[in-house]
Amino acid sequence: MPPPATANEFLDLVRKSGVLDDTKFQELFPDDSDLPVDPRECAQKLVKVELLTSYQATQLLAGKSRGFCLGQYKILRPLGQGGMGTVYLAEHEDLNRKVALKVLHGDKAMDKLALERFLREARAAAALDHPNIVRIHDVGQHGTVRFLVMEFVPGDTLESLLQKGGAMGLSRGVDYISQAAAGLQHAYEKGFIHRDIKPANLMLTADGVIKILDMGLARSMVSARDKLTEVLDEGSVVGTPDFISPEQAMNAPRIDIRADIYSLGATFFTLVTGKPPFQGSTTQKLAQHQMKNAPALSTLDKTVPPALSTVLGRMLAKKPEDRYQSPGDVVTALSEWLPSTGTARVVAGLSGTDMAQTEKMQATLTGLVSGKGRRNSKKKGAARAAKRKQRYLMVGGIAAAVLALTVVVGVVIAKSGRSDANRGAERPNPNVGLPDVVPPPADAGVLPLGADGKPLNLDFEDGTLKDWTAEGEAFREQPIQGDTVAARRFGMKSRHQGKFWIGGYERLQDTPTGTLTSVPFKVTHPWASFLVGGGPLEDLGVELVAKETGIAFYRARSGGEVEDMNRVWVDLKTVEGKEIFIRIVDNYSGQWGHVNFDDFRFHQKGPK
Known part of the structure; x- marks a missing residue:
């Protein structure tokens, strides 16, 4: 028209x-x-x-x-486009749930191989349930249009981040590759190989979780239904030239999980150096993957530990038998260099795998949780691992390890025990009279300084939102003065400091959504703390964001439906000297759809 x-x-x-x-x-x-x-x-x-x-x-x-509606889904905007289809952000009309719709291009829907790969992606994703793999909700057809309904993951692909900011460095590289390996271990145990691991297929969420995307080239090693695609694939090289394994480049008849390990190694190399292992035309890259060894990281950067360079070299070995034999083995090899900020995510990713029950992986997880996974002599390391393993097995194995890790990272918030159904009930709060799980600071702390050298308004004590930018309606008519929680909730109090605080429910209740973002400021101390409360949902929380990348490196939620704010501690040593900003997020409009916040301070020492 x-x-x-x-x-x-x-x-x-x-x-x-x-x-x-x-x-x-x-x-x-x-x-x-x-x-x-x-x-x-x-x-x-x-x-x-x-x-x-x-x-x-x-x-x-x-x-x-x-084309705006596919069944019960309304298309909101495109998220990305590939060779097989376009991915859109969409919303279910009745559930108001945002999803990612992968729509198969019209011409591809008539292509037998493309259609089978599309359906294979649906089967593969449906068979996998893991925090490091994008989940699929449904597969649908509207007229002649076929589409997949997938989990919507806000964030950026590692490819996009590389294009924006270049190399990511060792610490982030180890974190992201270890998480991806945890997801691949789950897929491997379910009988799947991905066959196209690369930065563009690894999504980084706002809270630092890596999600594996695009199972379109995945193959089941156990399903007879994938035999059709194997026949259709015959004669074609499957993969991406910059990251393809030697056996895929040679179109070998049998490809297994070790091909993914090679591609993961090439991805690791790219994250650390900013460019793939080999340069040249497609033909030249395919040849080099087969015949030329990638440069050793320690020769490119003298600060890279030789032992870590050796780990990457083994991932990129030309012969599959010379590589690590499972993704879990990669995590074990990298665990000595995994940053503390990534430990919880990797432990969570591995805890649900079959490999987590093995003696070797339990020793790895115990070492990660205890923080003693650094390089030691073999004899001392083995003895310590055995002691730690025995200790954790006595209190519940991996579950105890995850619980211990929660205490270590210090994001432990008391829960009020209230639900949406009894929100208005006037009954005592079971937490009243109990001390905070995480102790208050021993010192008063200091406010971050602005560009003019004056303290920023991060505790709202001037009674305004100066030094903050509000989007949406959630933080309109803020900040709040006094303890309005105690006046309307029997046995509860806000625990705010000073006169003013941010109370998401106080003015407009739960319905409005929005964000409140501070001006950037330089990290001048190794620790920070703040108060947080509100709902427990993923759509609510307080994020600390690196100004340089725009990516949240830390995220805190209340942990329960609790008006009482509790103190959260953040280790800032890895970003000391850099600029960050605070973002308070309220993207949920249901009951308990709000977040409370106050008293952001720098500290020289962390919690005891």
């Missing part, structure tokens, strides 16, 4: 598209004449009140009204 010339024509297209929430529209605009007469101004108005997304408005202004 031609582009709309009037607002009425535009609104006709909007209604025809199926994306409009008629109830909300009628509430905001009882009469269409309340809207601007110019179609573009009308579109901008609907975007501003969140009845349309910018993508939807742009498409509608171009005269397009089809």
Whole structure:
């Protein structure tokens, strides 16, 4: 259709598209004449009140009204595009749940190999349930359009981060590769190999979790249904030239998990150095993967420990039998260099695997949790590992290790025990009178300084949101003065410091959403603490974000439905001297859909 010339024509297209929430529209605009007469101004108005997304408005202004709805899913905007299809952010009409829809291109839907790979991705993802692998919810068809309904993962691919900021360094590289290896270990145990591990297929979430994407080239080593694709794949090289294993480059008839380990090694090399192991044309890269050894990291950077360089060299060995034989073995080999900030994520990723029950992996997990996994002499290391293993086995093995780790990282918040159903009930809070799980600071701490050398308003004591930027409605009419929690919740109190604090529920209750972002500031101390409370959901929390990358390196949630704020400690040694900012996130509008915050301070010493 031609582009709309009037607002009425535009609104006709909007209604025809199926994306409009008629109830909300009628509430905001009882009469269409309340809207601007110019179609573009009308579109901008609907975007501003969140009845349309910018993508939807742009498409509608171009005269397009089809393709916005696939079954019960409304397409909000594209997330990315590949050779087989486009991935969109979408929302389920009834559940209001955001998902990622992978839509197979029209011409590909008629291609037997492309369709089988598409369905194979659905089967592979459906068989896997792991925190380091993107989950699939459903596979659907709307007319001739086929699509996958997948978990929506806000974040950036490692490829995107490399393009923005270059090499990531050893610490982040070890963290991300160890998490990916944990996910691959789960896939391996379920009989799957990925066959296309690369930075573009590893997503980093806002809270630092790596998610493996795109199972389109994955193959089941146990399912007879994948035999069809094996026949269709015959004669074609499967993989990406920069990261492909030698056996895939040679189109060997039998490929196993060790091909993924090689690709993971090439990805590790790229994260640390900023470029893949080999350069040149596609043909030259394929040849080098088969015949040329990748440069040793320790020769490129003298600060790289030779032993870590050796680990990467083994991952990139030309012969599969010379590599580590499972992804779990890679985690064990890298554990000595895993940063403390990544330990919890790796332990969580491995704890659900079969390999976690083996003596070797239990020793690795115990070493990670205790913080004593650094290089020792073999004799002392073995003795300590045996003692630690015995100690943790006595109190429940891996479960005890994860519990101990929770105490170590210090994000332990008391829970009120209240649920949505009994939120208004006037009954005692079981936590009243109990001390904080994490002790208060021994010193008063100091506020971060702004560019003018003056303390920033991160404790809100000037009664305004100066030094903060609010988006959305969640933090309107903030900060809060006094303890309003105690007045409306029997046995509860906010625990705020000073006169003012951020109370997500206090002005507008749970419905509004939004973010509150501080100005950037330099980290001048090795520790920080702050108070946090509110709902336990993933869509709520306090993030510390590196200014340079825009990626959250730390995230805290209340841990329970609790108005009482509790103190959280953050180890900032890895970002000392760099600029960061605070982002308070409220992206949930249901009950307990709010977050409380106060008293961000730097400290020279951490909790005892």
